[in-house]
Amino acid sequence: MKRQENFKNQVRSIYKVLVVSLIMVFLIGILGIIYMVSPSSFSFKSDRPDTKMITVTEEEDDWDKVENGVHLRTGLKEADGLMAVVNNCTNCHSAQLVIQNRMSRERWVETIRWMQETQNLWDLGNNEEVILDYLVTNYPLLKKGRRENLTDIEWYTLNE
Known part of the structure; x- marks a missing residue:
């Protein structure tokens, strides 16, 4: 008798x-339909007066905009080969992964081969030399460690 009661309780729990899972799937589906019909109904506004509403547009003019030598969407340096790197590297990972790494040409080649062998990176063809030239020129190996030393710092004293 106790076994039957335990079994019934387990069935009720399941x-x-x-x-609950079906209700959640249904609600998420409804939200998806609403978003497809009216994406602007999903803009979020802050009650804080010091914050600005950020609007993401997909206008071609803004998509690959460069200011002060930096590609705004990715943070990569503007130079020959930038768009080859953007088009081939940022499809799979963030540009920040490129920016934080500094390697010699040989290490960049090894990294590309590793991505091709283990991460399904496609054959870069003629773009490989363009990408390597860009990476070696703009993100070369530095002998200064992970980051450069801080300079021009205004230090202050903590009051105890």
Whole structure:
């Protein structure tokens, strides 16, 4: 008798989980449909007066905009080969992964080969030399460690 009661309780628990899961799937589906019909209804505004509403546009003019030598969307340096790097590297990972790494040409080649062998990176063809030239020129190996030493710092004293 106790076994039957335990079995019934387990079935009820599973039933409750299934019902809640179905309701969540239904609600997410409704939200997806609403978003597809009216994406602007999903803009979020802050109550704080010091914050600005950021609007993401997909206008071609802004998509690859460069200011002060920096590609705004990715943070990569503007130079020959920038768009080859953007088009081939940022499809799979953030440009920040490129920016934080500094390697010799040989290490960049090894990294590309590793991505091709293990991460399904496609054959870069003629773009490989363009990409390597860009990376070696703009993100070369530095002998200064992970980051450069801080300079021009205005230090202050903590009051105890």
